[in-house]
Amino acid sequence: MAQKPLSDLERKKSISLRKIPLVDNVVGVKDSFNRHLHFTLIKDRIVATNRDYFTALCHTVRDNLTEKWIRTQRDYYEKDPKRVYYLSMEYYMGRSLGNTMVNLGIEGECDEALYQLGLDIEELEDNEVDAGLGNGGLGRLAACFLDSLATQGYAAYGYGIRYEYGIFTQTINDKGEQVEIPDHWLEHGNHWEKERPEYLLPVHFYGRLESDDKGYHYKWVDTDTVFAMPYDVPIPGYMNNTVNTMRLWTAKAKKGFDLNYFQGGDYIGAVLDRNNAENISRVLYPNDNFFVGKELRLKQEYFLVSATLQDIVRRYKTSQYGSRNLVRTDFTNFPDKVAIQLNDTHPSLAIPELMRVFMDVEDLSWDEAWKIVTKTFAYTNHTVLPEALERWSCNMLEKILPRHLVIIYEINSRHLKNIERLYPGDMDRIRRMSLVEEGYDKRINMAHLCIVACYAVNGVAAIHSEIIKDSIFKDFYEVWPKKFQNKTNGVTPRRWLLVCNPILSDLICDKLGEDWIVDLSQLRRLEPFIKERRFTEDFIKAKQQNKDKLARYIKSTYGIDVNSSSMFDCQFKRIHEYKRQLMNILYVIVLYNRIKANPNAEFVPRTVLIGGKAAPGYTTAKEIIKLINCVAKVVNNDPIIGDRLKIVFVENYIVSLAQKIIPAADLSQQISLAGTEASGTGNMKFMLNGALTIGTLDGANVEMCEEVGEENMFIFGMKVEDVDKLGKIGYNPRDYYERIPEVKKAIDQILKGYFTPQEKDAFDHLIVKHLLDNDRFYVLADFEAYVEAQEKASELFKNPTIWYKKAILNVAAAGKFSSDRTIRQYADEIWNVKPTRKIWSPTKTIQK
Numbered sequence: 129m130a131q132k133p134l135s136d137l138e139r140k141k142s143i144s145l146r147k148i149p150l151v152d153n154v155v156g157v158k159d160s161f162n163r164h165l166h167f168t169l170i171k172d173r174i175v176a177t178n179r180d181y182f183t184a185l186c187h188t189v190r191d192n193l194t195e196k197w198i199r200t201q202r203d204y205y206e207k208d209p210k211r212v213y214y215l216s217m218e219y220y221m222g223r224s225l226g227n228t229m230v231n232l233g234i235e236g237e238c239d240e241a242l243y244q245l246g247l248d249i250e251e252l253e254d255n256e257v258d259a260g261l262g263n264g265g266l267g268r269l270a271a272c273f274l275d276s277l278a279t280q281g282y283a284a285y286g287y288g289i290r291y292e293y294g295i296f297t298q299t300i301n302d303k304g305e306q307v308e309i310p311d312h313w314l315e316h317g318n319h320w321e322k323e324r325p326e327y328l329l330p331v332h333f334y335g336r337l338e339s340d341d342k343g344y345h346y347k348w349v350d351t352d353t354v355f356a357m358p359y360d361v362p363i364p365g366y367m368n369n370t371v372n373t374m375r376l377w378t379a380k381a382k383k384g385f386d387l388n389y390f391q392g393g394d395y396i397g398a399v400l401d402r403n404n405a406e407n408i409s410r411v412l413y414p415n416d417n418f419f420v421g422k423e424l425r426l427k428q429e430y431f432l433v434s435a436t437l438q439d440i441v442r443r444y445k446t447s448q449y450g451s452r453n454l455v456r457t458d459f460t461n462f463p464d465k466v467a468i469q470l471n472d473t474h475p476s477l478a479i480p481e482l483m484r485v486f487m488d489v490e491d492l493s494w495d496e497a498w499k500i501v502t503k504t505f506a507y508t509n510h511t512v513l514p515e516a517l518e519r520w521s522c523n524m525l526e527k528i529l530p531r532h533l534v535i536i537y538e539i540n541s542r543h544l545k546n547i548e549r550l551y552p553g554d555m556d557r558i559r560r561m562s563l564v565e566e567g568y569d570k571r572i573n574m575a576h577l578c579i580v581a582c583y584a585v586n587g588v589a590a591i592h593s594e595i596i597k598d599s600i601f602k603d604f605y606e607v608w609p610k611k612f613q614n615k616t617n618g619v620t621p622r623r624w625l626l627v628c629n630p631i632l633s634d635l636i637c638d639k640l641g642e643d644w645i646v647d648l649s650q651l652r653r654l655e656p657f658i659k660e661r662r663f664t665e666d667f668i669k670a671k672q673q674n675k676d677k678l679a680r681y682i683k684s685t686y687g688i689d690v691n692s693s694s695m696f697d698c699q700f701k702r703i704h705e706y707k708r709q710l711m712n713i714l715y716v717i718v719l720y721n722r723i724k725a726n727p728n729a730e731f732v733p734r735t736v737l738i739g740g741k742a743a744p745g746y747t748t749a750k751e752i753i754k755l756i757n758c759v760a761k762v763v764n765n766d767p768i769i770g771d772r773l774k775i776v777f778v779e780n781y782i783v784s785l786a787q788k789i790i791p792a793a794d795l796s797q798q799i800s801l802a803g804t805e806a807s808g809t810g811n812m813k814f815m816l817n818g819a820l821t822i823g824t825l826d827g828a829n830v831e832m833c834e835e836v837g838e839e840n841m842f843i844f845g846m847k848v849e850d851v852d853k854l855g856k857i858g859y860n861p862r863d864y865y866e867r868i869p870e871v872k873k874a875i876d877q878i879l880k881g882y883f884t885p886q887e888k889d890a891f892d893h894l895i896v897k898h899l900l901d902n903d904r905f906y907v908l909a910d911f912e913a914y915v916e917a918q919e920k921a922s923e924l925f926k927n928p929t930i931w932y933k934k935a936i937l938n939v940a941a942a943g944k945f946s947s948d949r950t951i952r953q954y955a956d957e958i959w960n961v962k963p964t965r966k967i968w969s970p971t972k973t974i975q976k
Contacts, residue, residue: 153234157241160188179316181247182255185238186225186319190362192232197362197371200965204283208447209964210464212277212284212955213440215478216270216471217432218412219288219374220262221361222623222783224320226253230627231279231364258782260294260313261376263414264702265809266510268783269588270471272809272947275620278365278372279646280948281965282955287436289428290321290359290376291412298741298780303887304757306742306750321376324358328380331356331434333427333528344494344538345487348531354405355380356435366622366646367968377435379408414743423528426520430529433478437485440466457490463503467959470582472510473518473574479505479581480535488531494538506958507578507585508615510806512595513706519571522564536572540564543580550607561603579604579611584958586613589807589828591848615954616831617807618947621648624813628787631670632817632939639663642970648946655940658933668932671792671818678792682776688764691771694733695925698814699797700781700789703742703749705898706804711907711914712738712797713756717874718915719773720763727768732922735774737789739781751894753777758883758890786810791817794931795842795921798823799914801905803848805829812945818935820924822917824910828945836941840934844917845910854909861903864911871911875899 164187165171171180204211229235242249262268270286277284296308335351356377363372382405407424408431444465445457470476479501486497511517525533540563551557559566563576579585579601587593593614597605605612626633626645636644639657644650657663672692679692699712716736723731738756742749760775778785796814798805798821805827815821815832822842823829833841846854865872878895881888899907924931943949955961 153237154241154244157188157234157237158245160191161185161241161245164188178252179255181242182225182252183319185242185249185252186256189225189228189232189234189238190319192234193228193362193364193371196232196364196369197373199369200371201373204964205447207283207964208465209283210959210961211443211466212282212959212961213436213466213468214270214273214277214284214286214471215433215436215468215475216267216286216288217429217474218262218267218471219259219270219274219286219376220264220267220783221259221271222787223253223256223258225256227275227623227627228320228362228364231275231366231622233367256784257313257316258294258784259318260311260412261288261291263295263412265807266472269617269809269947272618272620272623273951274363274372274374275365275622276618276947276951278363278370279368279620279622279967280951280955281365281368281370281963281967282372282951282961283964284372286363286372286374287432287439288374288376289409289412289432290378291409292378293411295412295414295741296744300753300757300777300779304754304761304777306753308744318359318361321359321361324360324375327358327439329356329358329435329438330354331379331431333430335530337530337534345491346531346534348484348488352405353382354408354431355382356431358435358439365965365968368966370965375436375439377409377432379406379410379431381405414741423524426524426528429474430477430481430532433475433481436475437478437481440468441485441490459486459490459492459496459500462500466504467961468505469954469959470505470507470578472508473578476507476518476574476578477529477532479577480529480532480539483535483539484531502581503583505578505582507582509575509585509587509592509596509601512592512600512806513804518574519565520574522570522572525572533572536563536577539577539580547607557603561607575601576604579608583611584613585611586615586958587806588615588617589831590614590616591803591825591830592806592827595803595848613957615950615958616828616944617809617812618945618950619809619812619816620947621645621816623787624790625816629670629674629791629817631673632667632791635663635666635670636939644943646948646968648948649943651940651943653940654936658936658940664929664932664936667818667936668928671794671932671935674791675794678788681788682778686776688774688776689771690735690774690776691733694735694771694774695794695922696735696737696792697795697797698737698789698793698819699799700737700739700778700786701808701810703740703752704746705748705752706800706905707740708799708801708905708907708910709738709740709752709756710894710899711799711911712736713752713759714871714874714907714911715915715918716763716773716775717759717877718870720759720766720769721870721873721877723769723772724766731772732925733772734922735776737776737778737793739778739785739789741781748894748898751891755878755883755891755894762883786813790814790819793817793819794925794935795819796821796823798827798829799845799910800824800826801910802826802846802851804905812942815938816942816945818932818939820921820931820934820938822914822921831944832941835944836938840937840941842917842921844913846906846913851906854906859903859906859909861908862900864908865900868908868912870915871908 161184164184168187169180229238239249274286292314294311294313297311299307301307331354332351335348338347338349340347357380359376361374363374408427413425482501483497486492544558547558547561563573565571565573587596597612640650640653675692675696679690682688682690701707703709742753756777763769763773763775790813793814796819798811802824808827811828824845825847875895878891884890
């Protein structure tokens with residue numbers, strides 16, 4: 129049914145760069161929309177649903193994408209540039225419709241066309257399900273990188289897995305506990321993908337090895353075979369007619385069913401065999417900061433790299449030799465045409481796999497293959513947490529990937545001979561640097577494999593890159609100092625400002641024009657406007673409109689009335705001990721107790737918004753979620769507290785929800801223990817949208833502080849060296865518990881069941897074991913400094929003019945944290961590639 133047309137004011141999106149819709153283009157969009165409704169969906173306006181209208185709109189937008197996609201790929205084929213291949217187990221893409229319309233420059237025409245048809249484009253956009261292909265920061269970074277690669281015209285491909293079920297949907301039950309529901313994001317199909325059965329590829333597992341008497345060459349026989357079916361997803365650049373490709377693999381059984389089973393009457397056995405093969409791409413593992421050495425995960429990782437490398441080698445052969453079938457391909461210039469970036473160690477099996485392909489399939493010698501491999505791969509490290517580093521069991525590798533274990537052993541043997549030559553007699557160093565960790569369950573350290581085989585190793589923030597050189601990879605840095613680099617993360621300004629915050633984007637465009645969209649450093653030009661009273665007032669109005677919109681969402685979703693004039697204090701990220709959500713909720717209890725003790729005193733109203741998912745097997749993180757919700761239930765229903773303090777745990781935090789929350793935030797909590805967060809990208813998104821940061825000098829917070837100035841943030845807590853020092857002299861969290869009265873009262877309330885009267889011992893394990901007995905991430909050691917920083921934030925918030933001038937300064941200083949800048953650094957300093965396509969400019973399209 130057609131929706132009641134909205135007023136011009138209600139439907140205005142306020143994106144000034146969006147040109148006045150051209151009449152002919154609007155007519156064309158309407159014609160295409162109606163054609164798809166009739167001929168693709170076989171519906172008319174009498175029976176069509178909102179989902180049908182959404183689907184017709186997706187097809188209409190895709191029509192505008194297709195020719196650009198084909199021309200881009202043809203251009204790459206004809207020019208044959210060096211190509212970048214980004215390998216990642218996750219791509220946290222979010223929704224595609226709105227972002228695609230903006231990047232193609234057709235949002236105005238689509239909005240006007242639907243308005244004339246009596247439809248609301250925003251209502252239709254809400255029908256889109258977030259693509260369930262990622263989990264957290266690592267996957268969202270990969271998505272931002274794909275956007276930047278296309279926007280800047282690099283010949284690049286993202287390779288991943290097309291998971292049928294993504295990261296779970298999170299709900300909260302009546303007890304405040306996380307409940308996981310399967311995320312069948314493909315239930316209604318994916319309008320942005322194109323199946324490519326012509327590129328179906330075999331992937332092998334298990335089996336045994338036969339030597340062919342050529343030294344390091346083997347035949348891998350009697351394997352189980354699964355087929356990889358590619359699905360291509362277009363990645364449009366911003367207004368530059370470039371559309372790159374993300375290729376996702378899904379597992380297909382070798383046969384529809386086994387005829388022998390079927391003829392024997394065992395139909396169930398036939399179907400089960402098929403299911404076992406296709407389970408490889410069935411579900412995304414949700415533990416991206418905790419290594420889980422499961423057989424299915426190992427299969428997923430190899431499935432990705434095997435299919436991808438076959439595709440890369442095929443494309444290389446085609447570009448070099450056309451359709452000619454050569455007896456032996458010359459791979460000498462392979463590194464001049466191929467750059468492969470490993471997004472963490474998850475795709476690290478690509479290293480032995482490419483060695484296997486070169487030796488066993490292409491008949492290269494070990495030395496020939498190794499020389500090429502070590503000039504092809506680069507590795508990004510994303511964590512310093514020991515539990516997150518991948519170490520695969522040799523027994524498991526020998527069973528599932530026997531050839532690859534042999535190759536890894538040989539790599540290690542040659543590597544250790546080199547180390548022994550450099551450091552004769554230093555057996556402890558040799559042990560530390562080995563790829564093979566001896567013990568009861570002998571394991572392969574995949575990070576060590578990456579460092580040995582890759583020509584570049586990078587961290588993702590300046591402090592993180594120094595930590596990996598000074599600690600976890602110190603031995604390797606001493607041998608290969610030139611390998612190690614820093615590439616501070618960034619976020620795409622298209623999705624994380626232009627699309628998600630059109631009100632602020634419009635204000636910026638009014639002052640700066642449109643250059644900032646592809647050159648975020650231009651935001652520095654906002655600084656002089658801070659002196660203009662009208663600009664500050666408009667900025668405050670923009671923030672307030674975003675807060676009002678979020679407040680309405682919270683009311684409609686959770687039934688909680690929040691004061692939209694209060695400070696919106698936000699902490700949104702995966703729930704993990706090192707991110708210290710526990711510190712946040714302890715402070716909320718302290719605030720609650722202060723108001724209860726002195727209800728007539730003046731308090732700055734505060735709405736504390738927390739969100740994030742805990743890995744299903746991470747008991748401590750799930751207990752933290754429950755604690756937050758139990759405290760919220762008491763606080764939100766206490767009439768003495770009123771609207772001076774509210775707590776909302778926002779369920780199922782995903783990309784599309786982040787696009788609602790981040791523009792409304794006043795305060796961004798980035799409070800991880802110094803030395804534990806590699807970079808963070810949520811901190812950048814909040815900064816870009818005008819939130820002030822309360823945080824430690826950890827990850828990218830350090831560089832944010834350098835850009836905007838410490839006086840425009842709320843920095844607190846120990847530095848990395850302080851953490852190390854306290855650890856060496858000994859840290860007893862109970863000393864802080866006994867010494868700080870407000871901490872003791874808050875913890876005692878939790879332990880005595882104040883917030884869980886029906887379950888008084890609900891948090892004994894969490895508080896006693898993970899806080900009082902073993903405060904691994906120093907929550908109590910940093911707590912007093914945290915409270916002091918929060919009090920400074922409250923005091924500053926009393927003066928909105930000064931607060932929002934600092935917020936504007938944060939926006940102006942966010943230019944460094946564009947993924948465009950990060951990608952240019954990768955391209956120039958690691959991949960050695962140049963843009964192939966043109967880059968958009970408001971006045972002209974330029975070739976860099």
